[in-house]
Amino acid sequence: MNAKVNIRRLKTGVPGLDNLLGGGLPEFSFNLIAGSPGTGKTTLAHQIMFGLATPASPALFFTVLGEPTLKMLRYQQQFPFFDAEKINKSIRYFNLSIELVEGNFDRVLKSIIEEVKKYQPGFVFVDSFRSIVHAIMDKTQGEAALERFVQQLGVHMATWQATTFLIGEYLVPEAGSSPVFTIADGIVWMAQNLHRNSLVRKIQVVKIRGQEQAPGLHTFRISDNGIQIYPRAIINAGASSDAAGKGNAGEGRVAMGIPGLDAMMGGGLPSGYSLLVVGPSGSGKTILATEFLTEGAKRGETGVIAAFEKSPSQLLSNQLSALIKSRQVGVIETRALDLSIDQTLHDLTEMITRTNAKRVVIDSLSGFELALAPEFQEDFRASLYRMIAELTSIGVTILMTSELEDRYTDLRFSPFGSAFLADAIIVQRYIEINGEFKRAISVVKVRGSQHSKQIRLFDINDDGIVLGAPLSDYTGIMTGRPVPSSANSRTGQ
Amino acid sequence: MKSSDLFRDELIKNYLDRYVDRDAGDLIILWERMAIQIIALVGDGGFNSLYERSLALTQTTFPWLVDAPTAVQSAQRCATLRLRFEEQLIAQARAANHQLLVTLTDLLASLIGERITVVILKMAMDSEHAEVNSTKESN
Numbered sequence: 001m002n003a004k005v006n007i008r009r010l011k012t013g014v015p016g017l018d019n020l021l022g023g024g025l026p027e028f029s030f031n032l033i034a035g036s037p038g039t040g041k042t043t044l045a046h047q048i049m050f051g052l053a054t055p056a057s058p059a060l061f062f063t064v065l066g067e068p069t070l071k072m073l074r075y076q077q078q079f080p081f082f083d084a085e086k087i088n089k090s091i092r093y094f095n096l097s098i099e100l101v102e103g104n105f106d107r108v109l110k111s112i113i114e115e116v117k118k119y120q121p122g123f124v125f126v127d128s129f130r131s132i133v134h135a136i137m138d139k140t141q142g143e144a145a146l147e148r149f150v151q152q153l154g155v156h157m158a159t160w161q162a163t164t165f166l167i168g169e170y171l172v173p174e175a176g177s178s179p180v181f182t183i184a185d186g187i188v189w190m191a192q193n194l195h196r197n198s199l200v201r202k203i204q205v206v207k208i209r210g211q212e213q214a215p216g217l218h219t220f221r222i223s224d225n226g227i228q229i230y231p232r233a234i235i236n237a238g239a240s241s242d243a244a245g246k247g248n249a250g251e252g253r254v255a256m257g258i259p260g261l262d263a264m265m266g267g268g269l270p271s272g273y274s275l276l277v278v279g280p281s282g283s284g285k286t287i288l289a290t291e292f293l294t295e296g297a298k299r300g301e302t303g304v305i306a307a308f309e310k311s312p313s314q315l316l317s318n319q320l321s322a323l324i325k326s327r328q329v330g331v332i333e334t335r336a337l338d339l340s341i342d343q344t345l346h347d348l349t350e351m352i353t354r355t356n357a358k359r360v361v362i363d364s365l366s367g368f369e370l371a372l373a374p375e376f377q378e379d380f381r382a383s384l385y386r387m388i389a390e391l392t393s394i395g396v397t398i399l400m401t402s403e404l405e406d407r408y409t410d411l412r413f414s415p416f417g418s419a420f421l422a423d424a425i426i427v428q429r430y431i432e433i434n435g436e437f438k439r440a441i442s443v444v445k446v447r448g449s450q451h452s453k454q455i456r457l458f459d460i461n462d463d464g465i466v467l468g469a470p471l472s473d474y475t476g477i478m479t480g481r482p483v484p485s486s487a488n489s490r491t492g493q
Numbered sequence: 494m495k496s497s498d499l500f501r502d503e504l505i506k507n508y509l510d511r512y513v514d515r516d517a518g519d520l521i522i523l524w525e526r527m528a529i530q531i532i533a534l535v536g537d538g539g540f541n542s543l544y545e546r547s548l549a550l551t552q553t554t555f556p557w558l559v560d561a562p563t564a565v566q567s568a569q570r571c572a573t574l575r576l577r578f579e580e581q582l583i584a585q586a587r588a589a590n591h592q593l594l595v596t597l598t599d600l601l602a603s604l605i606g607e608r609i610t611v612v613i614l615k616m617a618m619d620s621e622h623a624e625v626n627s628t629k630e631s632n
Binding site for chain 2: 063069070088094095097
């Protein structure tokens with residue numbers, strides 16, 4: 001017989017939150033939702049409450065001085081999770097203002113317990129708990145009384161088998177000294193940072209007893225649908241070693257859709273790899289990416305594209321538009337300038353899972369960086385590393401494009417120093433031959449695989465990319481002005 | 494949508510019709526129950542604001558419907574309202590009572606929505622009904 005108590009984990013109904021909590025909310029736990037004003041604490045509490053409350057396990061929401069209840073109800077019901085039919089059947093509000101006028105913790109505790117006995121809720125919310133503390137401690141009672149009050153409240157709620165949430169405005173320096181933070185079984189901290197005119201909301205499960213939470217800060221959004229959390233991608237040991245060693249190399253190859261390119265890559269791109277296609281503007285990176293998706297569609301493999309270069313309405317080529325219309329390729333909508341990597345990753349993985357996609361295109365990393373909120377731009381390389389590891393760990397093959405200005409004086413593969421993140425690299429560039437711009441392509445890296453070292457001319461016509469002859473008779477190609485080898489031999493160079 | 498088209502208005506009308514033979518004092522019972530429900534939801538301050546505004550709007554038709562100058566508790570407000578009704582003919586009191594109920598629930602619905610307002614109204618009516626039944630049973 002297993003003598004351990006089995007703690008049920010409740011699904012909160014808030015997208016992403018259960019992941020942060022380590023699988024859900026422990027039943028009968030005593031929790032604190034804290035943060036500065038305007039961070040979304042009351043919205044989170046309501047979303048959890050409407051998600052969890054049922055007639056068999058109702059919720060009791062105690063309102064205190066903080067936000068006027070009239071206004072709270074007015075605005076909260078704008079969210080789709082607010083089901084007015086649940087009021088009174090599954091959810092009851094109770095105002096504690098009168099108890100606070102008397103300024104006594106015991107009176108407040110008595111009222112809460114009386115209502116809990118009467119209504120027998122499965123969930124209890126107190127908003128704002130901070131108002132109770134302020135109203136009472138400013139009058140007569142001190143820290144010791146607060147600690148006793150919180151302890152008694154916690155014990156009573158647990159014995160009445162109610163999962164409890166205290167909601168309160170706290171600033172970071174206060175957090176360490178308040179007894180609530182010590183007594184709480186779970187602490188969810190919400191914050192919002194304004195960085196170069198960009199607002200980023202973050203959430204952290206500071207503490208959750210008895211289970212392992214997803215550590216660190218995670219981004220979230222409050223949209224018309226309520227709160228959506230984007231858990232930060234954390235690379236596990238398996239994913240990390242896969243990303244580095246590519247244990248599945250050679251297990252399967254992905255055709256690129258461009259005659260001759262698969263041969264240059266040693267038989268195609270190994271499945272589950274990330275490929276970086278770099279080149280200057282107009283060199284044909286997006287066309288190569290489109291061919292990659294088209295080839296997948298021909299083979300019955302769904303694709304997903306996150307297009308940061310153009311809006312969906314002006315999407316690229318007819319070829320790609322047709323793939324999107326026929327649902328062979330899904331498009332990730334990108335909200336410019338305030339994205340987080342994790343939000344993009346969430347949207348990508350959601351679409352990959354939904355469509356069972358095998359091929360993913362990110363076009364381009366330069367546009368992606370621009371679409372991120374400024375504070376994430378500073379951490380772009382590390383975030384990109386996490387994202388690629390996460391995506392490749394779910395088995396998709398990724399093609400990323402990156403614009404790289406031709407300099408002809410040095411050899412670079414990425415403006416972000418992100419070339420090491422890719423398992424394979426294709427470089428496109430312009431060269432000048434006989435007074436004309438020509439395009440050249442080469443495969444410079446395919447991890448764990450033999451590949452061509454040739455530099456080949458290529459052209460773009462109505463059929464897409466057409467590979468030309470290898471530039472084996474030229475030298476000085478990297479300078480952008482190749483010279484026929486025969487000319488060198490004539491001059492004795 | 495006009496409030497007269499609403500289920501809420503029908504609820505109020507049916508309730509008042511059911512107790513048409515009651516006197517002015519009986520009209521107050523629903524107000525007392527409403528006060529309890531609204532205060533539980535939005536607090537004393539919320540109820541007082543709603544009531545004062547509703548009274549001000551209803552006074553344009555029934556100018557005699559004035560609150561006590563120092564009334565701050567809902568019980569005091571209900572007592573004053575009872576006095577005002579008793580000072581009038583019962584038909585006049587019933588008409589004012591109906592309009593005040595419609596005005597307050599209109600105001601509440603404009604702030605927290607029709608559905609929650611109906612929930613509050615029904616709870617107040619049901620609690621009175623339950624109380625009447627339990628009194629009958631105990632007798």
